[in-house]
Amino acid sequence: MSQDPQATGENSKTAALPYKWEMVVDLDRCTGCEACVVACHAENNIRISGEEEAAEGRAINWIRIERYWEGDYPDVKAKFLPVMCQHCDDAPCEPVCPVYASYHTPEGLNAQVYNRCIGVRYCGNNCPYVARQFNWFDPSWDEPLAEQLNPDVSVRSGGVMEKCTFCVQRIRSGKEAAHKEGRRVRDGEITPACVQSCPTSALIFGDRNDPDSRVSHLKKSRRGFHLMESLGTHPAVTYLRRLSE
Amino acid sequence: MTDRPTVWEEMPRINRDLLSPLQTTTWTYYLWVGVLSCFVAAGAGAWTYQIQTGIGQTDLHHPIFWGSYIASFVYWIGVSHSGTFISGVLRLTNAEWRRPVTRIAELMTVVALLVTALFVFYHLGRVWRFYYLIPYPNQRELWPNFRSPLMWDATAIFTYATASTIYIYLPLIPDFALARDRIHGWRKTVYRWLAIGWHGSQAQWRTLETAIRIITPLIVMVMISVHSIVGFDFSMALVPAWHSTIFAPYFVVGAVHSGLAMVLIGLYVLRKVYHLHNYVRTEHFEKLGKLLLVTTLVLAYMYFAEQLTIWYGKVPDHIAVQNSLLYGSYAVPFWFMVSCIYVVPLLTLVWPRFRQWPVGLMMVGLIINLGMYIERMLIIVPPLAHPRLSFQWDEYFPSLIELAILVGTLALALLLYSLAVKFVPVISIWEEKLGKKHAQEH
Numbered sequence: 158m159s160q161d162p163q164a165t166g167e168n169s170k171t172a173a174l175p176y177k178w179e180m181v182v183d184l185d186r187c188t189g190c191e192a193c194v195v196a197c198h199a200e201n202n203i204r205i206s207g208e209e210e211a212a213e214g215r216a217i218n219w220i221r222i223e224r225y226w227e228g229d230y231p232d233v234k235a236k237f238l239p240v241m242c243q244h245c246d247d248a249p250c251e252p253v254c255p256v257y258a259s260y261h262t263p264e265g266l267n268a269q270v271y272n273r274c275i276g277v278r279y280c281g282n283n284c285p286y287v288a289r290q291f292n293w294f295d296p297s298w299d300e301p302l303a304e305q306l307n308p309d310v311s312v313r314s315g316g317v318m319e320k321c322t323f324c325v326q327r328i329r330s331g332k333e334a335a336h337k338e339g340r341r342v343r344d345g346e347i348t349p350a351c352v353q354s355c356p357t358s359a360l361i362f363g364d365r366n367d368p369d370s371r372v373s374h375l376k377k378s379r380r381g382f383h384l385m386e387s388l389g390t391h392p393a394v395t396y397l398r399r400l401s402e
Numbered sequence: 403m404t405d406r407p408t409v410w411e412e413m414p415r416i417n418r419d420l421l422s423p424l425q426t427t428t429w430t431y432y433l434w435v436g437v438l439s440c441f442v443a444a445g446a447g448a449w450t451y452q453i454q455t456g457i458g459q460t461d462l463h464h465p466i467f468w469g470s471y472i473a474s475f476v477y478w479i480g481v482s483h484s485g486t487f488i489s490g491v492l493r494l495t496n497a498e499w500r501r502p503v504t505r506i507a508e509l510m511t512v513v514a515l516l517v518t519a520l521f522v523f524y525h526l527g528r529v530w531r532f533y534y535l536i537p538y539p540n541q542r543e544l545w546p547n548f549r550s551p552l553m554w555d556a557t558a559i560f561t562y563a564t565a566s567t568i569y570i571y572l573p574l575i576p577d578f579a580l581a582r583d584r585i586h587g588w589r590k591t592v593y594r595w596l597a598i599g600w601h602g603s604q605a606q607w608r609t610l611e612t613a614i615r616i617i618t619p620l621i622v623m624v625m626i627s628v629h630s631i632v633g634f635d636f637s638m639a640l641v642p643a644w645h646s647t648i649f650a651p652y653f654v655v656g657a658v659h660s661g662l663a664m665v666l667i668g669l670y671v672l673r674k675v676y677h678l679h680n681y682v683r684t685e686h687f688e689k690l691g692k693l694l695l696v697t698t699l700v701l702a703y704m705y706f707a708e709q710l711t712i713w714y715g716k717v718p719d720h721i722a723v724q725n726s727l728l729y730g731s732y733a734v735p736f737w738f739m740v741s742c743i744y745v746v747p748l749l750t751l752v753w754p755r756f757r758q759w760p761v762g763l764m765m766v767g768l769i770i771n772l773g774m775y776i777e778r779m780l781i782i783v784p785p786l787a788h789p790r791l792s793f794q795w796d797e798y799f800p801s802l803i804e805l806a807i808l809v810g811t812l813a814l815a816l817l818l819y820s821l822a823v824k825f826v827p828v829i830s831i832w833e834e835k836l837g838k839k840h841a842q843e844h
Contacts, residue, residue, distance in 0.1 A: 213461075213463055214463035214464060214796050215458065215463045215464075223791060223793035223794075224793070225792075225793065238793075240791065249639075249640050252547070252549040252550060253549075253550050253551065253552070253638070253639065254547055254550055255535055255546055255547050255550040255552040255553045255556070256534045256535065256544075256546055256547060257544065257545075257546075257547045273534065273544070274527070274528070275526050275527065275528050275529075275531045275532065275534050275535070276457065276526050276527015276528050277525065277526060277527070277552055278467035278468065278527065279467075279550065279551075279552055279635075279639070281464060281465070281467040282465075282467050282468060282639055282641055282786060283639045283640055283641065285640055285789065285790050285791075286791065287464060287465045287789050287791055287794045289464070290464060291464060291467065291527065292456075292527075293456055293457055293458030293462070293463070294455065294456035294458040295456060314528075315456040315457070315458070315527070315528075316456065316457055316526070316527030316528035317527060317528065318527075385790060388640060
């Protein structure tokens with residue numbers, strides 16, 4: 158977008174700018190504990206898949222920890238890579254949807270309209286991050302688990318695509334609270350479930366258009382890179398390289 | 403001039419021969435239709451079950467979001483190219499030998515297109531919301547997204563279905579008129595309605611010939627664009643080994659390859675069942691065999707160009723897909739496919755003696771179609787199974803529900819064709835007569 162504060166360098170204009178949500182993943186801090194995965198499931202009413210479905214490759218995870226092995230035995234190291242929807246500025250999933258179910262919000266979120274989705278699954282093919290997850294069946298929760306569903310998040314029916322929203326419900330309520338007080342959202346005020354639950358603070362979330370936010374500083378780090386940057390998708394998730402040991 | 407009476411004497415025999423499938427039906431036909439209907443019912447049951455319980459009844463799982471339904475969609479569109487290619491291109495080039503082949507091929511086009519459309523519906527996650535794909539005015543002012551190759555595809559197929567229906571209908575008008583005059587009962591009314599007052603005046607013939615001359619080049623262009631767009635469905639995506647410029651022309655040639663092979667099968671079966679040996683002669687099989695040899699060579703050339711580019715470039719994302727084909731988890735179907743669509747046709751069709759053996763040609767046609775079906779699967783599945791993040795690599799094989807739907811749909815195509823044979827003369831009667839007259843004059 159043209160309203161990039163780093164490009165204009167005018168901080169006074171910040172108040173007029175829209176929010177641009179950004180996440181930073183510090184690979185040096187990630188221990189692969191998967192607390193983020195559990196928190197995401199609880200927050201976003203993600204359907205629970207049993208062992209059998211998971212073996213079929215149908216377990217739905219909006220965020221997952223990919224584990225890669227580096228080196229040969231006995232000098233083996235496990236590398237962990239948390240992957241979620243990268244909320245690309247040039248998202249490959251958006252133009253291919255025939256019904257506009259996948260679209261871009263002015264705040265840089267890549268949104269999925271569940272009610273509009275008819276399940277052609279082209280977006281899933283075209284996402285190089287394999288971030289998009291499909292509901293192969295209607296969801297179900299054993300009693301009394303259905304009682305703990307998050308009322309702020311819609312439950313998706315079978316046959317529709319879904320994926321990480323950056324916890325858009327939390328962004329909404331954070332913005333509303335700030336709006337009532339007539340101010341901008343403060344840095345750190347909004348935390349998606351994964352960010353909140355990360356014990357090592359490997360995940361950081363904030364507004365890219367606020368030049369003083371933590372993500373704005375971390376983004377400029379020399380350790381920063383984007384996943385598959387060469388594809389030109391301009392992700393809103395910045396990864397920080399591991400420090401060499 | 404002494405020959406002239408013999409041509410006119412032949413006319414009643416041509417009428418009799420070619421209208422006989424419409425007038426007499428044997429018990430084996432009813433048995434065949436009955437068996438097919440059972441398969442169709444089983445397929446319909448499987449689809450109903452899939453709709454009720456969820457698209458998870460397939461073996462699809464992420465990252466393999468497309469599978470046998472899309473492969474079948476591509477395959478059946480390919481079959482539908484038989485009609486337009488054979489009859490369109492041969493009409494354009496004024497090839498005399500086309501006459502007994504065109505109608506058989508055009509019928510395949512229409513039937514295959516109807517079947518193709520079904521696969522779109524099988525594939526949808528929420529098929530009951532299919533109308534979101536149609537641009538209809540609504541209060542929310544929501545429209546389909548014309549940037550999506552799938553919308554291009556839907557538009558192209560709708561155009562193709564409309565155009566090919568007109569294309570098969572125009573040369574049918576004089577034949578409908580003939581049927582109207584020869585057949586009694588309730589069908590006479592239908593034929594009268596379809597013949598739209600044809601009485602064979604000079605003016606009518608002129609109009610008909612002009613209309614055919616106009617639509618023929620158009621349908622050939624539509625045919626090329628339709629399968630290019632089917633290729634675009636894949637090549638527009640970022641998926642490794644899909645994102646390739648050769649896809650559009652490769653898909654067109656691949657479609658003609660399987661389409662021609664299907665026409666050979668159709669010719670052989672119809673000739674045997676309805677004793678059309680006087681019309682469909684060895685000469686026709688031979689010419690189609692030659693055309694098939696050409697498509698084999700062109701397709702092999704394109705495939706080689708595509709694979710060599712990937713192999714030499716050694717881009718990791720792409721080479722992972724190719725390795726899985728050449729000697730990885732998809733090697734068995736891959737080499738089987740290569741033998742079916744390139745090696746076998748090449749080794750057999752180059753022999754002039756082989757091209758004069760209808761049974762052999764029919765079998766090559768079957769082998770090519772089997773191979774092309776596998777080829778469609780191999781275009782779709784291995785690239786999706788090897789996304790750039792290797793943590794997500796996976797495999798896929800169609801589930802029983804998918805197979806039941808695929809078999810049921812094949813049965814539906816055969817059933818529709820069998821029913822059409824009882825309603826439409828499979829060889830264009832007036833064009834056959836015209837051909838006889840031309841042969842006599844020259």
